Amino acid sequence: MVDQIDITKVLFLDIETVSGAPTYTDLDENMQYLWSLKAPGALRRYGETIEGEELAESYDDKAGIFAEFGKIVCISVGAVYRDSDRKLKIRLKSFANRDEAKLLTDFNEMIDQYYGDPNKYFLCGHNIKEFDVPYMCRRIVINQLPMPKLLDISGKKPWETKHLVDTMELWKFGDRKSYVSLKLLAGILGFPSPKDDIDGGDVGRVFWEEDDVERIAVYCEKDVLATAQLFLRYARKPLFAEDQVFFVER
Template sequence: MIDNIDIANVLFLDIETVSAKPDYQSLDDDFKELWALKARQFTRHLEGEAGEEELEQLYHDKAGIFAEFGKIVCISVGVVHRDKDDQLLRVRLKSFASENELELLNDFSQLIFKFYNNASKFFFCGHNIKEFDVPYICRRLVVNQLPLPNVLDLFGKKPWETQHLLDTLELWKFGDRKHFTSLKLLAALLGFPSPKDDIDGSDVGRVYWQDKDLGRIAFYCEKDVLATIQLFLRYKRMPLLEENQIAHVK
């Protein structure tokens, strides 16, 4: 199927998320209790009452990956087109990054509504996009009371109705549902630059809350998108992009 997809009709994307609050102590009492319940679900050794210190560390390490306890601080997208003059592929990378999640999500969803809200024509591609990026975006759209674009609203959809979502992780699984392979590993294996040469996902919360460097997060997120595009090109047995084919736009 992927061989028949025109890369110009694919919107590549990646998101970066952080905890909703800078630390566990900033939560109100209700959310502290709810976090303790959540922590027990994914940390089986937490039987009974977990200590404040352990809950604080878990919140620091894990809250950002849950849409109920985190927020999106950056969505980066990439589009590819073929240059009419030299026939080389060109990619344009753009980030929606803001401390105001409502503003960020509104800007991103307006892009989708205006240009990509047609599942029969356009595709969305990311690494683990089906299990993480798309569900997270949709949940945060609901939290912020913003409308869901039809192409991202997967409620009640059959598997053949979601073929516009191209997950590069799923493509690598080849039916092996237990297998998880990071983008960093695939970059090393398939010979394209790693997106993790500065920070990785575990650093994003610190860079956001402590360093307050949203620009660094956006640049890292764009590198993830670029790596996903390179992986997609490898799947299609096409040449990788060179530096002169890549543009970062505001």
């Protein structure tokens, strides 16, 4: 499929999320109660009671993966273009902000301006259908913002969302049993791993304790580049070399 897609019509994307509050104790009583209902399922221990310190730890560890209890702190994108010599290049940019509403507003304006037609453009990410897209859509609703056309998929049939290209789904070939990491696919398909500084488990700490959004953005952009390289591997085309990769200054 991907070998039939013009890569210059694809916007590569990855998001980074954290818990909505620094710690469980920073939540109001109602949200603490609602997390106590969610936590057993989050920890895959249905029917068991989770209380006290374990409940607080579960929030620190898991809240960021749920749009109802977390928030987005970075959306990184990669846009591919051809230079004057027709050579492919990729430009990486991050929307990173402590203010989620501002981050989402800036991202939404960009995507509607340059990628507003789902019949012409594609959105590509690793596990984008199960995580990134629904998470973004839910946070857009929570922040009461307009939904970009490329993300306006509620109630759509599968054949109406062909503009969403999921590099993890492409690897499954119909197998629905397990998650396959981008790092693993980088290893077996021979392109640089995106994980050379922090990993997903560190993002919350880097945000809440170190207040280092820039570091998170660098990490997120590496995931976007790795996703674009994976797309090229699927299409059996040459990878991006170092001189074909450009980072937009933040």
